[in-house]
Amino acid sequence: MPTIHDVAKLAGVSRSTVSRVLNNRPGVHPKTRERVLAAVRELNYAPNFAARALKRQRADAVGLIIPASFREPRSDEPRGYVLTEIIRGAYNFFTEQRLALTLLDDQGTFRFYQALFERRQVDGLLFIDLEPDPHMVERLKGLDVPFVVIGNVDAEDVVCVDVDNYESSRRVVYYLYQMGHRRIAFINGPQRRFASRDRRAGVLAAVTELGLSLPDAYDQPGDFSERSGQKAMWRLLEADPRPTAIYAMNDRMAIGAIRAARDAGLRVPEDISVVGFDDIPVAPYIRPPLTTVRQPLYELGAAAARLLVQRIAGQELPSRRVLLPALLVERESVRSLPTEA
Amino acid sequence: MPTIHDVAKLAGVSRSTVSRVLNNRPGVHPKTRERVLAAVRELNYAPNFAARALKRQRADAVGLIIPASFREPRSDEPRGYVLTEIIRGAYNFFTEQRLALTLLDDQGTFRFYQALFERRQVDGLLFIDLEPDPHMVERLKGLDVPFVVIGNVDAEDVVCVDVDNYESSRRVVYYLYQMGHRRIAFINGPQRRFASRDRRAGVLAAVTELGLSLPDAYDQPGDFSERSGQKAMWRLLEADPRPTAIYAMNDRMAIGAIRAARDAGLRVPEDISVVGFDDIPVAPYIRPPLTTVRQPLYELGAAAARLLVQRIAGQELPSRRVLLPALLVERESVRSLPTEA
DNA sequence: TTGTATGCGTTATCAA
DNA sequence: TTGATAACGCATACAA
Numbered sequence: 001m002p003t004i005h006d007v008a009k010l011a012g013v014s015r016s017t018v019s020r021v022l023n024n025r026p027g028v029h030p031k032t033r034e035r036v037l038a039a040v041r042e043l044n045y046a047p048n049f050a051a052r053a054l055k056r057q058r059a060d061a062v063g064l065i066i067p068a069s070f071r072e073p074r075s076d077e078p079r080g081y082v083l084t085e086i087i088r089g090a091y092n093f094f095t096e097q098r099l100a101l102t103l104l105d106d107q108g109t110f111r112f113y114q115a116l117f118e119r120r121q122v123d124g125l126l127f128i129d130l131e132p133d134p135h136m137v138e139r140l141k142g143l144d145v146p147f148v149v150i151g152n153v154d155a156e157d158v159v160c161v162d163v164d165n166y167e168s169s170r171r172v173v174y175y176l177y178q179m180g181h182r183r184i185a186f187i188n189g190p191q192r193r194f195a196s197r198d199r200r201a202g203v204l205a206a207v208t209e210l211g212l213s214l215p216d217a218y219d220q221p222g223d224f225s226e227r228s229g230q231k232a233m234w235r236l237l238e239a240d241p242r243p244t245a246i247y248a249m250n251d252r253m254a255i256g257a258i259r260a261a262r263d264a265g266l267r268v269p270e271d272i273s274v275v276g277f278d279d280i281p282v283a284p285y286i287r288p289p290l291t292t293v294r295q296p297l298y299e300l301g302a303a304a305a306r307l308l309v310q311r312i313a314g315q316e317l318p319s320r321r322v323l324l325p326a327l328l329v330e331r332e333s334v335r336s337l338p339t340e341a
Numbered sequence: 342m343p344t345i346h347d348v349a350k351l352a353g354v355s356r357s358t359v360s361r362v363l364n365n366r367p368g369v370h371p372k373t374r375e376r377v378l379a380a381v382r383e384l385n386y387a388p389n390f391a392a393r394a395l396k397r398q399r400a401d402a403v404g405l406i407i408p409a410s411f412r413e414p415r416s417d418e419p420r421g422y423v424l425t426e427i428i429r430g431a432y433n434f435f436t437e438q439r440l441a442l443t444l445l446d447d448q449g450t451f452r453f454y455q456a457l458f459e460r461r462q463v464d465g466l467l468f469i470d471l472e473p474d475p476h477m478v479e480r481l482k483g484l485d486v487p488f489v490v491i492g493n494v495d496a497e498d499v500v501c502v503d504v505d506n507y508e509s510s511r512r513v514v515y516y517l518y519q520m521g522h523r524r525i526a527f528i529n530g531p532q533r534r535f536a537s538r539d540r541r542a543g544v545l546a547a548v549t550e551l552g553l554s555l556p557d558a559y560d561q562p563g564d565f566s567e568r569s570g571q572k573a574m575w576r577l578l579e580a581d582p583r584p585t586a587i588y589a590m591n592d593r594m595a596i597g598a599i600r601a602a603r604d605a606g607l608r609v610p611e612d613i614s615v616v617g618f619d620d621i622p623v624a625p626y627i628r629p630p631l632t633t634v635r636q637p638l639y640e641l642g643a644a645a646a647r648l649l650v651q652r653i654a655g656q657e658l659p660s661r662r663v664l665l666p667a668l669l670v671e672r673e674s675v676r677s678l679p680t681e682a
Numbered sequence: 683t684t685g686t687a688t689g690c691g692t693t694a695t696c697a698a
Numbered sequence: 699t700t701g702a703t704a705a706c707g708c709a710t711a712c713a714a
Contacts, residue, residue, distance in 0.1 A: 001459040003707055014685045019709055029683060046456040050394035051707035054690050059391065061443070071433055080622075084421035091444055092412055100462070102402070103432055103442045115387040118342040121441070255626075281421075282623045285596075298414070344691055355701045360693055368699060392691035395706050 002043040011039035022047060053120065061100040062308060063122040064090065065113075067129050068106045081281050082297055086128060086150060089301025097309050099123070110139045117145040124312045126150070126304055146311035150304045152194035157320055159311065161304045163295045164323035165195050169202025169247075172275055172293060175328060176245045177210050180337030181273065185218035185243035187232040187253050199249050199277065218243055222253045229256025237264055244272060244337060251276035251283050251292055258286065258333070269335035279329055289331035296324045343384040352380035363388060394461065402441040403649060404463040405431065406454075408470050409447045422622050423638055427469060427491060430642025438650050440464070451480045458486040465653045467491070467645055487652035491645045493535035498661055500652065502645045504636045505664035506536050510543025510588075513616055513634060516669060517586045518551050521678030522614065526559035526584035528573040528594050540590050540618065559584055563594045570597025578605055585613060585678060592617035592624050592633055599627065599674070610676035620670055630672035637665045 004022075008015045013032060020028050021036040028036075039045070053059050066083065087101075094101050102122060113136075116122055124146040137155045140147055149160040176184050186203050189196035207214045217239040220232035229248055233256065236243060248254035254276030258268050266272050268288055276283065279294035303322055310317060345363075349356045354373060361369050362377040369377075380386070394400050407424065428442075435442050443463060454477075457463055465487040478496045481488055490501040517525050527544050530537035548555045558580040561573035570589055574597065577584060589595035595617030599609050607613050609629055617624065620635035644663055651658060 001461075004709095005707080015708080016686080016710075017684060020684090023709080025709095027683060032683080044452075044455065044459070046460045048395070048707050049460040049462040050391045050400065051690090052709080053391035054389070054395050054692085054706090055708045055710085057690075064444075070429060071436075080422040080425035082421075084425055087444070088411060091446070095446065101444045103405075103428070103444060105432070105436065111385075114385065118385070119387045119390040120342075121390040282626045285623045285626050287628060345693095346691080356691090357693080357701060357703095358699090361700090364693080370699060373699080389691050392706090393693080395690090395708090396692045396694085398706075 001048075002045045004045075004047065006043055007036065007039045007045050010043060011035045057120065058123050059100075059120050060098065061102050061122050062094060062124045062126060062305075062312075063102050063104045063116055065104050065106050065125055065127045068108060071105055082278075082295075083128070085297035086301035089298040089303075090126060090305040091301070093302050093305035093309070099309070108136070110136050113140060113145070113147075114143055117143060124148075124308045126308050146308060148304045148308040148311065150300055152198070154194070159307055159317055159320050159322075161300055161307065161322040161324065162194075163300065163326050165198035166202040166205070167323070168277075168293050168326040168328075169199040170206040171202075171328060172247050172277075173203055173206035173210070176247065176273070176275065176334070177206075177212075179245075179273070179334055181245040182212060183218070183241060183243040184212065184214075184245045184247060185220065185236050185239070186214060187220050187222045187229055187236075187246060187248040187257060189222060189224050189249040189253075191221075196249055203247065215239075222249065224250050224252060226252045226256035226259075229253025230260040231256075233257040233260035234264075237261070237266075242272070245275070245334065246272065247275045249277055251278045251280045251290060254290055254292065254333075255282075255286055258288075258290075269333050273334040275334060283329075284331060288333045291331045291334045292329055294327045294329050296326060299324055342389075343386045345386070345388065347384055348377065348380045348386050351384060352376045398461065399464050400441075400461050401439065402443050402463050403435060403465045403467060403646075403653075404443050404445045404457055406445050406447050406466055406468045409449060412446055423619075423636075424469070426638035427642035430639040430644075431467060431646040432642070434643050434646035434650070438646075440650070449477070451477050454481060454486070455484055458484060465489075465649050467649055487649060489645045489649040489652065491641055493539070495535070500648055500658055500661050500663075502641055502648065502663040502665065503535075504641065504667050506539035507543040507546070508664070509618075509634050509667040509669075510540040511547040512543075512669060513588050513618075514544055514547035514551070517588065517614070517616065517675070518547075518553075520586075520614070520675055522586040523553060524559070524582060524584040525553065525555075525586045525588060526561065526577050526580070527555065528561050528563045528570055528577075528587060528589040528598060530563060530565050530590040530594075532562075537590055544588065556580075563590065565591050565593060567593045567597035567600075570594025571601040572597075574598040574601035575605075578602070578607075583613075586616070586675065587613065588616045590618055592619045592621045592631060595631055595633065595674075596623075596627055599629075599631075610674050614675040616675060624670075625672060629674045632672045632675045633670055635668045635670050637667060640665055 004015050004018050008018045018036050021033050091101050113125060127149045129151040137153055137158055149158060152162050153160050173184060188200055220235055222228040222232045236246060246257055248257055254274050258274050261268050261272050268274055276290050276292035279292045283290040283292050307317060345356050345359050349359045359377050362374050432442050454466060468490045470492040478494055478499055490499060493503050494501050514525060529541055561576055563569040563573045577587060587598055589598055595615050599615050602609050602613050609615055617631050617633035620633045624631040624633050
C-alpha cells in the first residue's frame with residue numbers, strides 16, 4: 001500500500017504538503033492541491049491509521065462496553081433487541097463523527113478499562129448498564145478517560161443517560177387511574193437495580209398524589225423473570241380486595257402475570273388489567289397484546305454517544321444526568337373501568 | 342501515561358530488553374525479566390496500541406461489516422436478535438484471540454473496504470449477509486484482505502459460512518412426511534436470495550425422494566413479510582385438494598399464514614399444520630407455538646470468526662464453504678396425521 | 683507557499 | 699544476555 005511518501009513523489013511535492021492537503025490545512029496553492037489530490041486518487045492512497053493515531057495521540061475510536069451477560073448463551077432476556085437498538089443509536093452517531101466503534105465486554109476490572117485508554121486504543125468509553133459497581137466508576141473518574149454511562153449509576157458527577165423511570169412509572173399509574181382503576185398493584189424488580197427503585201418511586205408518588213394507597217399486599221417483589229411475575233400474580237390474586245390492575249416492572253413479568261391470571265380462570269383485561277414495561281418484541285404478539293412502556297432505546301444510544309463525543313472534545317457538559325421520556329404504548333391488556341363514584 | 346522508555350529507566354535496562362520481556366522473547370535473564378515486570382506493574386504500563394500497530398504492521402482488530410439495514414429504524418424484522426447472536430459468537434472468539442472487534446456498516450462501496458484494510462485499520466473483514474453484490478466480492482478478492490462472509494455468496498473461492506438451508510429444508514419435508522402429511526405446500530422467499538433458493542431446492546429434493554410432488558398451486562411466492570405469508574395462505578387455501586401442511590421459508594410468513602388460516606375459520610394445527618424457519622423470539626409465544634427451524638446463529642458467528650483468524654494467519658483453508666446444521670424445534674403448530682394408506 | 687527535520691512509542695536488526 | 703539504532707507512516711515547528 002502506498003504511503004504519503006509515494007503520493008508526494010508522484011505529485012512532485014514534499015510529504016508535508018501532502019499532509020497539509022489531506023488535513024485541509026490552509027496555505028496550499030490551489031494548483032498544488034489539485035496535483036496532490038490527483039496523485040492520491042491515482043494511487044488509491046489512504047493514510048495509515050496507526051501512524052496517524054500515534055502522531056495525533058488519539059485513536060479516533062471509542063469503546064462500547066457491553067454487559068458481561070452478553071458473552072453468555074441465549075437466555076429469555078430480550079437482550080438482543082435492547083442491545084441492538086442502543087448500539088444502533090450510538091453507532092450511527094459515532095459514524096457521523098468519523099469515530100470507529102469497538103466492541104468490548106465488561107470485564108468488570110478497572111485495570112482493563114484503564115489499559116484500554118492508556119494504550120490509546122480508544123478515546124473514550126461508553127458503558128451500557130454498568131449497574132452494580134459504583135466503586136469502579138469512582139476509580140474511572142480518577143483517570144482522565146472520558147466516559148458516559150447508559151443507565152443509572154450510584155456515583156456523583158458521572159455523565160449518564162437513562163430513561164426517565166420515575167416519570168414513566170408515574171404516568172402509568174395516572175393512565176390506569178384515568179381508565180378508572182383505583183386498586184392498582186405493582187410487581188417490582190430486584191431492589192438493587194436503580195430501574196426498579198426509580199419505577200417504584202414513581203408509583204408511590206402517583207399513588208400518593210392521586211389519594212390512593214399501596215398496601216403491602218399490592219406491592220409484590222419479582223426478579224424480572226417471567227416465572228417471578230407468575231408467582232407475584234398468585235399472591236396478588238389472593239389479596240382482598242383483589243386489585244383491578246397490575247403494573248409489572250417489565251414485560252416478562254407482565255407476561256408471567258397474565259399467564260397466572262389465565263391459569264386462575266381470569267380473563268385479561270376483562271377481569272384484570274396488566275401493564276408492562278419495555279415493549280419487548282413479543283409484546284404485541286401475546287394474548288392480549290400487551291399495553292406497555294416503550295423505552296427510547298435508540299435515542300438512549302444516540303444521546304449517550306453525543307455526550308461522549310462532547311466529553312472527548314473537552315467540552316464541559318451542561319448536566320451530568322440526562323433522562324429521556326418513555327412512551328406508553330396502548331394495546332389491549334388494559335380495560336376501561338366505570339369509575340366507582 | 343508511561344512509555345516503554347519509562348519502564349526501561351525504572352528497571353535500569355534498555356528499551357529493547359523491556360520489549361523482549363513484554364513480548365515473551367527468549368534470551369532474557371530471569372532476574373532481569375523480574376525487574377522489568379516489577380517496573381511494568383509499578384508504572385501500570387500498557388504498550389501504546391498505535392505504536393505497536395505501526396511497527397508490526399497489523400491492527401490486531403477485525404472489522405465486522407453489518408448489513409446497511411442496521412442503520413435504519415426499528416422494523417418488524419427480528420434483526421436485533423439475529424445480529425446479536427451472530428455478533429456474540431464472533432465476538433467471543435475474537436476476544437479469545439485478543440483481537441478487537443470494530444463495528445462497521447455496509448456502505449456497499451468497494452473503495453471503503455479497500456481503504457479500511459490499506460489504512461491497516463483492520464486485519465480482516467467479516468461480512469454479515471452480503472447477499473446482493475457478488476461483483477464487490479470479486480473485487481475484494483483482488484485485494485489481499487482476508488475476509489469471510491456469513492451467508493451465501495455467488496462467487497468462486499470465497500470463504501463463507503452459512504446454515505445448511507438445503508438440508509434443513511429437506512428435513513422439514515421429511516418431518517412433515519413422518520407426521521403423516523402428504524399434501525405439503527410451500528411459501529417461498531424472494532428468489533434473489535440464496536437462502537430462498539436453497540431452501541426451495543431442499544423441498545424439491547425431499548418431495549421427489551419421497552415420491553410426492555409440488556404442484557404449482559402448492560408453490561407460492563412470498564417476500565419474507567408477514568403480510569406476504571398471509572396472502573400466500575389465501576391462495577393456498579383455494580388449492581384443491583387443500584394442503585394439510587404449509588412450510589413457510591421464515592417465521593414471519595408462517596405467522597402471516599397462521600393468521601390467514603384463522604381468519605378463514607381454520608384451526609392450526611387441527612385443520613392445517615404450519616412450519617416456519619428461523620425461530621425468532623416470538624415463535625414460542627404465538628398461538629399455537631410455532632414449530633420451526635432454529636438457525637445456529639451463535640455458531641455461525643463463531644465459525645466465521647475462526648475461519649477469519651485462520652485466513653489472517655495466512656493458513657490455507659480446507660474448504661471454502663462451511664455449512665452448519667440447523668435444529669428443528671418442535672412445538673405445537675404441526676399435527677400428526679393418520680397416514681392415508 | 684513549500685520543504686526540512688524531528689518525534690510519536692514500538693519492535694527488530696545488528697553489535698557488543 | 700543486553701544495548702544502540704534504525705525504521706514504521708504521519709504531522710508539525712520551523713526554516714526557506
